[in-house]
Amino acid sequence: MTPQNIYSSDDLPLLTEVVNHPDFNDLPILTEVVAEETQTGEPHSIADQPTASAAVLPRTLSAEEMQYLLQQLETHLETVFTGKLNRHIEQLQKLAVDLAISELKAELPQLLRDALTNTDVSR
Numbered sequence: 001m002t003p004q005n006i007y008s009s010d011d012l013p014l015l016t017e018v019v020n021h022p023d024f025n026d027l028p029i030l031t032e033v034v035a036e037e038t039q040t041g042e043p044h045s046i047a048d049q050p051t052a053s054a055a056v057l058p059r060t061l062s063a064e065e066m067q068y069l070l071q072q073l074e075t076h077l078e079t080v081f082t083g084k085l086n087r088h089i090e091q092l093q094k095l096a097v098d099l100a101i102s103e104l105k106a107e108l109p110q111l112l113r114d115a116l117t118n119t120d121v122s123r
Contacts, residue, residue, distance in 0.1 A: 061069070
């Protein structure tokens with residue numbers, strides 16, 4: 001028994017209702033629905049309406065197409081990761097500069113005292 005025979009699209013069940021349904025073990029899993037849809041060309045949706053993927057049959061990609069897609073994916077991932085890495089580097093550089101300035105401000109009074117003391121002693 002398929003889900004569209006149990007429930008209408010206007011009355012979708014909660015997961016607990018489906019799990020507790022007497023025909024739960026007879027309900028198909030997603031991979032069975034997709035495989036059956038691909039083989040028969042008939043969609044199996046709750047609303048019993050064709051989906052966009054129902055008309056598309058799987059096809060194999062040629063080696064050239066696969067290589068092109070892999071290059072496109074690699075380029076995209078490189079772009080995304082490079083952008084993220086650059087943002088993180090910028091943040092870390094700003095943090096390092098801020099930290100160095102804070103340390104200098106904290107040590108500046110003592111550095112000035114030491115410089116003045118050394119100047120007075122050499123006179």
